[in-house]
Amino acid sequence: MILPIFAVFNSPDDGALVERLKRRDPHALAELYDRYGRLAYSLVLRVVRDPAIAEDLVQETFLRVWSRVHSIDPQRNALGPWLLAIARNRAIDYLRSAAGRDRSASIELDESDHAPV
Numbered sequence: 001m002i003l004p005i006f007a008v009f010n011s012p013d014d015g016a017l018v019e020r021l022k023r024r025d026p027h028a029l030a031e032l033y034d035r036y037g038r039l040a041y042s043l044v045l046r047v048v049r050d051p052a053i054a055e056d057l058v059q060e061t062f063l064r065v066w067s068r069v070h071s072i073d074p075q076r077n078a079l080g081p082w083l084l085a086i087a088r089n090r091a092i093d094y095l096r097s098a099a100g101r102d103r104s105a106s107i108e109l110d111e112s113d114h115a116p117v
Contacts, residue, residue: 021066
């Protein structure tokens, strides 16, 4: 069964998961990854268009969530959108970086090399 995307963001046990993350429960981080990892990866991949870079950026996303989990209030903020905003921002930051700009330029050159005549 496929749930609508808004159902992912309204998981009733996200508050409990946030509290476990704040207590530094490593199983909570694994559960968070199981819950949102694929979604974060697909979002980042759409932005950077490179599977290896997307994997690295998703890993950075979860490390950032782990280090900043104390800043989220589960009563005011939903965990899923917060995590996905971090993932999106990591991907955009990558594209704005020198490495991202170099990568984008090479992709554009590759695509123009194969343009229809």
